[in-house]
Amino acid sequence: MAVKDLKISEILEDILKAYPEDQELIRKAFEFSLEKHEGQKRKSGDPYITHSLNVAKILSDLRMDAVTVSAGLLHDVLEDTDTTYEELKDAFGEEIANIVEGVTKIGRINFRNLREAQAENFRKLIIATAKDIRVVIVKLADRLHNMRTLGYLSREKRIRIAEETLEVYAPIAHRLGIWEIKRELEDLAFKHLYPKEYEKVRKFVSQSLEDLEAYLKKFVIPRVKEDLSRAGIRAEISYRPKHLYSIWQKTIRKNIKLEEVHDILGVRIIVRTVPDCYTVLGIIHSVFKPVPGKFKDYISLPKPNLYQSLHTTVVAPKGRMVEFQIRTEEMHLRAEKGIAAHWAYKEGKERAEGEEIFSWLRDLVENIQGSRNPAEVLDNIKRELFSEEVFVFTPKGDLVVLPAGATPVDFAYHIHTEIGNHCAGAKVNGRIVPLNYRLRSGDQVEIITSPTKKPNPDWLKFVVTGKAKSKIKQFIKQMERERFLNEGRRILEKVRDHTNLSTEDLIKKLRTKVRIKDEEDLLIALGSGRIPIERVISLISPKKREKTRREVPEGKGEVSVEDLGSVLYDLGKCCNPVPGDEVYGVVTRGKGIVLHEKNCSNLKYLMENFPEKVLKVKWKPSGKFRTRIRVRAKDRIGILSEITSKIAENDSNIWEAVTKTTGEEAIMEFTIDVTDRKHLLRILRSIKTVEGVERCLRVYS
Ligand code: MN
Secondary structure (H helix, E strand, O other): OOOOOHHHHHHHHHHHHHOOHHHHHHHHHHHHHHHOOOOOOOOOOEEEEHHHHHHHHHHHHHOHHHHHHHHHHOHHHHHOOOOOOOHHHHHHOHHHHHHHHHHHHHHOOOOOHOOOOHHHHHHHHHHHHHOOOHHHHHHHHHHHHHHHHHHOOOOHHHHHHHHHHHHHHHHHHHOOOHHHHHHHHHHHHHHHHHHHHHHHHHHHHHHHHHHHHHHHHHHHHHHHHHHHHHOOOOEEEEEOOOHHHHHHHHHHHOOHHHHOOOOOOOEEEEOHHHHHHHHHHHHHHHOOOOOOOOOOOOOOOOOOOOOOOEEEEEEHHHHHHEEEEEEEHHHHHHHHHHHHHHHHHHHHHHHHHHOOOOOOHHHHHHOOOOOHHHHHHHHHHHHHHOOOEEEOOOOOEEEEEEEEOOOOOHHHHHHHHHHHHHHEEEEEEEEEOOOOOOOOOOEEEEEOOOOOOOOOHHHHHHOOOHHHHHHHHHHHHHHHHHHHHHHHHHHHHHHOOOOOOHHHHHHHHHHHHHOOOOOHHHHHHHHHHOOHHHHHHHHHOOHHHHOOOOOOOOOEEEEEEOOOOOOEEEEEOOOOOOOOEEEEEEEEEOEEEEEEEEEOOOHHHHHHHHHHEEEEOOOOOOOOOOEEEEEEOOOOOOOHEEEEEHHHHOOOOEEEEEEEEEEEEEEEEEEEEEHHHHHHHHHHHHHHOOOOOOEEEEEOO
16 A cells, blocks of 8 residues: 555654564554554544554654554554454454554543542553553553544543543553653643643743753853762763642742743753762762752652652752752663653664673562563562552453452452352353452352352361451351351250259349340350359259269269469369369360369269360379368367467468358358369368267368
8 A cells, every 4th residue: 555645654664764674564553454444533633543653653762662653653443443452463463453453442441430449540540451561552642643643633632531531540650650651641631621720831831941951051061070980880861850730849849930940941851870870969069068958869769650860959059959860771761751761772682781781670670580481470570669569350241359369268258248148169261260359350150059058167268358267267167156056055954854843943043143144145154154054053953963873984084273373274163173183174165274173063064964075184283272171070179279289280271261060060061272182182081080070071062
């Protein structure tokens, strides 16, 4: 096809010149696009190809690779012509076809329809769902050319597109560090959205520039140049005005007048090495007085978009403030082109210093993963920059935003609690995945539910959303409540079997004694062990307990409590075990283990009815232990004091003494402390020697 328009062929030649090795590919993409868009016109009246070609030119100016430039030429053929993806793939290969498809997909997302998704989410969505970051760069180039030609559209459309540019695309360019594009997008949007303010700022800048330039040329630049050459530093010194939008933003942010913005022109010094940057800084600070608090070292602390430079503001002659930006060539290229510099680097590889340029990219990757594969590099950068969230889709295509690391279970609970509670499996992009699969942006997620499926406590190990966590915990709690309820019922029935009470009466009796009004709560208290079985037993008739007296069978296992200082255990209040006793532990949920002496009647009852709760325990602690003894004797004057002195003689203390007399006979109970069983037996034997003592025994319960 012949290209008649001179402008078109000029731009094409410019591009081709920049890619001497890939002219064939680029020319082919141009011809294909030209033919497909034939007859189509832009609102400006220009043939459609001017748009595609200019997008390619923007990409070539960014020094993107030939694949991206070709994709730029083809970026609208899927959306605006009858071309199919297959056709594109056959003609140009999968890489180019995928980029064009990605650009088309982004174009179909209507910003207005995504009102609930905030601009920030939308920005992230675009980046995160684009499998290849070049898709986003082509989209930015597309948007830039559309902004340049915005004037031909209706006012309403202009406003909408300019707003979207300012809210979505300029920040993306910023995030990717593509300063050139960000600056132009913002100024174009500014012009259409706030024409009056734009004009005001433009006038102010052009008027001030003349004066500023003259000032710099006379008082600043020669001085700096002289000192740098004396120090033997090779440097390029230039100055460039800040873009209009940023100046306007500054007046708003700082609530100042335009005339008060002094740094509309910054001096840029580009040197060869990082040490040179600091040397230059030192020279500038020795020539002019630095303004305190204005020095920023973005070399050792790069901005999140990897921008690096030294910034300083100084007081130059006549008291004027001048800002300096000092950086290396590599930093400069990156500052202007951001992530696009990656391809610029690839192209310039033959250059001698090539290996040293863009070491930052390698550093970044090493920081992330240690990989050197370029595709992985970009993927990692993408993930690093946008790591907080994942963007996934329902089978119907609705967008779901989840925190990074989210799993299908998180997704299920996000959709609905019932879907989470009955989640049986998950498919991602049509394939079955484990429930702990980490979702990735762009995944389409389908949850398989089953009415019989229940939440698994193990899910708590991998879910990340608060909703999933709390719902799973809530379910587990509910399940536990049911288990305690059943256990409580079982305990109650067993206890009832040893009484002559009905279940109802038993519950009534227990309820008044333990002061729990609700029957269910009472059963749960029993089942969970919050009310120990021993307590229940002591509340019912002692006669019934006598019936259960039997030899204690061996417990199922043996636990050693002696070394386990942290094991929660208690001593039975009924039998008051002391070291040296043969002891058994009764396992109580929430209360640890309660130890009982072998002959304790409560223990026997528990052994018989709840053998699974009883364990043989080795228990040999040291210290003093309280226990109770009962003495029966003929009552006579002085017998109590004789008995208490026997106790004292044997190095024991009495904590409590209760005596009863029935005329002839005296029954005395003492709570004493002993070190162990032997000590106790010695005391008992000693008391037996007292005249009139008939029996002397340890007391159980
Ligand atoms: Mn386009």
